Amino acid sequence: MHFLLCSLGILVISGLLAVCSSRSFKAANVIGALGATTACALGLMAFFPAVNTGPSSLNIPWAIPFGSFSLSLDALGSVFLVPILVLCALSALYGFEYLKHYYGKKNIGSVWCFYNILAASMIAVVLARNAMLFLLAWELMSVSSFFLVVFEGEKKEVARAGLIYLIATHIGTLFLLVMFILLGRESGSFDFADWNTISSDFIPSAVFLCMVIGFGTKAGFMPMHIWLPEAHPAAPSHVSAVMSGVMIKTGIYGIVRILTFLGVPLAWWGYLLIVIGITSGVLGVLFALAQHDLKRLLAYSSIENIGIIALGIGLGILGMSFNNPALTVIGFTGGLLHVINHAFFKGLLFLGAGAVLHETGTREIDALGGLLKKMPITGFCFLIGSAAICGLPPLNGFISEFLIYFASFKGVFASLPVTIMSLGAIVSLALIGSLAVACFTKAFGIIFLGKPRSAHCEKAREPNILMRGPMLVLAGLCVLIGLLVPFVIGIFKQAVFDITQMPFNVIDASLTGTVSSLSYIVITALLFYFILLSLFIARRGLLRKREIRQVVTWDCGYARPEARMQYTASSFAQPIVDFFKGILRTRKSVHKINEYFPKDFSYQTKTTDLFRETVFKPVVNVVYRLAEELTFIQHGKLQIYILYILATLIVLFIWKF
């Protein structure tokens, strides 16, 4: 705990120092980045039992009504805290280099101030054991990330994205407020420690619904996700990495944490989460596939992965309510492991996207191409991240998806409702997996392979070591987790215990089979690497002393092949996008060729969000119309406003008498 407290302190102090020294761009940049990195590195010390000997919780009375400054670190919190610390540290290093581009244009000090406060508030959210403290940290997290999103607020679409984010996150907080009041009223206290007894049978369901909406908005559950594809692309890339990699996971943390206070869950909670998981997963990756903007694509893919996590947790809840220990343990373990895995590969992909943006100045996939030759290391890391996010073996993404598959196969053999839900999970995971392959072969293939499609790519070169290093570390983590999982899976035992309170020997028994399967997967992975190496050596041996020629790509004998003739991202995705046009509603604007010697031709597609167009836009329009009706009470005359206040006071007086 001492380490984490120090870390919180350093983050806040360095953030404030950075904003104070914003006159010198360099000083602000150094102070901010150094503060964030050291603080997070120090925080990680708390997870080495040899060093961390202090108490694991802290409780100080607090002047705020109903509040107490109680913090505590348990295994469940650690699962979320470790990726937060790792990703914040690496993104801070990366951000130091990334922000140099903005020297003289932007206030670097304030960026670091908000970044460090964001990191500190995420740590505090995970540690908080009091509703007031939790909400305070939660608000701080939302507001600081809002200011980071509007970093380039002079651009119209960025300002708009920020506004949508601010509204969405506060609607979410509203539901959290209701949820905490319900919980607090029930037990008469706002300390988490007092929340273990809820007698009423209606309250837990109400709390569950509130938290799915409230936390789900932050996590990006469909259809509460609409802020996510707007806000994530708008933020600077290292902030996008943190937001997408770990900040949205605090929503998942909230759900799992509050779940521990609700007793044995009802079956429909599990159904609801699984249905949300399937919708978010399938639609998320489908919309990702249809995007042209790299960072928007990654943002939608985050929704997909949140869906996969929701599937895991939904299966776990279902297991709890049907008293199926194997389903419970493996479902929760898969979901929690995917939280960590997604933090690493999505962080990696956003950093890679940032490097591409930094070097070429564009996020438009169709304007890029052939970058692997100019940015070999960035490209390699992006490839690892892409393979991992598709859930391909032998990387980490496969392990967590495998666990969720594994839980679903356990569920298939259970009673009928569980069987149907599990089948849904299996088939949608298969669909998500194959769509993700389509999405990321498109992203990596079009951006890094082939030939440059526009002049944007000419100046591109490998970024500085401070930007490459974090990407390499994250890529290494993706490979390592894929190989080390059977040895570290034990960490999740305690976390699953924190959620379910099942006896340890039951958890152990359920995990034994899983561990043996995972060990086989690791053996297979090692065999794969071995065969890969031998085939590579064989090819090398065969080609030694033989002539290796370079020619043009086969082009049917065409005389002047050009880079513009290549397949584009839009054409690559077109068959799938067309098939799902009922959902995606991609708008096409085509300038048709009518004359015999056409001068120009244009073809544009744009895929806007389904829920934004069909659900939220009509609602917002109604609200606007009602608001317009009410404008007569607001006309700018001060005297009348004062009259309103007076009238209100009089009404209150009468009411109190």
Added chain:
Amino acid sequence: MIMKIAQFILILMVSPFLFGVINRTKAFFAGRKGAPLFQLYYDIAKLLRKSAVYSASTTWVFIAGPIVSLSAIIVASLIIPFAGCSSIISFEGDLVLFFYLLGLARFFTCLAALDTGSSFEGMGASREVQFAVFAEPALFMNLAALAQLTGKSSLTEIFSSSQIHYWASYGPLLFLALFALFIVFLAENSRIPVDDPNTHLELTMVHEVMVLDHGGVDFAYILYGAAIKFWILGSLLTGIIFKGSSYGWGVDTIIFILLMVLLAVVVGVVESTMSRLRLLKVPHYLLVALSLSLIAFIISLR
């Protein structure tokens, strides 16, 4: 264990032979004499002796494509059971790993295709990933039905369990599962009616066009990988039909190989008697497999 390794080596040795059988069958229908049964062995041997030609726009991904694909397919062949015997690697849930290894092979084949910057190959890759979107859910639905029937989630255990060979009581389910698997099998191996391995127009190819720029050793790897993939996916079909007999390993092996040859003949007959579907119809074709698998699953619930 020695037997298992012998089986594995047998798969590696015999699988290219099946392509010869298919081509012979097609030649028979066309009234031709046809290429030798061992043609693919000769092709691979010749390609391995060739020097290399690469497009100037390619990178290491182009070279990695065939190597990664072949390794993934070889590793996947370690998981597949042979003639009812246990496979070398067999564990609960191994079917997920099996299909994801094939997914890894697809991922890298597509990337290698995109690396050339050719429109043809981009088109091929785009179609390949599109077909997978429909094929994979069908495969998983199918295997879920078999898992539900047998109560197991490892390929070896599914194919050696008694239910799966008890046609008298589970006939309809097994037939549906078998038929759906066959549909996906043809698509995954780029055969008619989804793709025509003999087509000569780049615009209409799917798998062939993705490997258009590969040559020499790399192309040998690709051909060999395709042959093994045909074998291991075919083993899922023959696994439903044949469990293994009481006459010992040698007889079982021979029967199993004969069944695989029969499968190749069936594929040859399909290719000779059917034409290719229009590309737009392929998703519908694969959705049929998905629906049949769903029905099989519903039957398995009783």
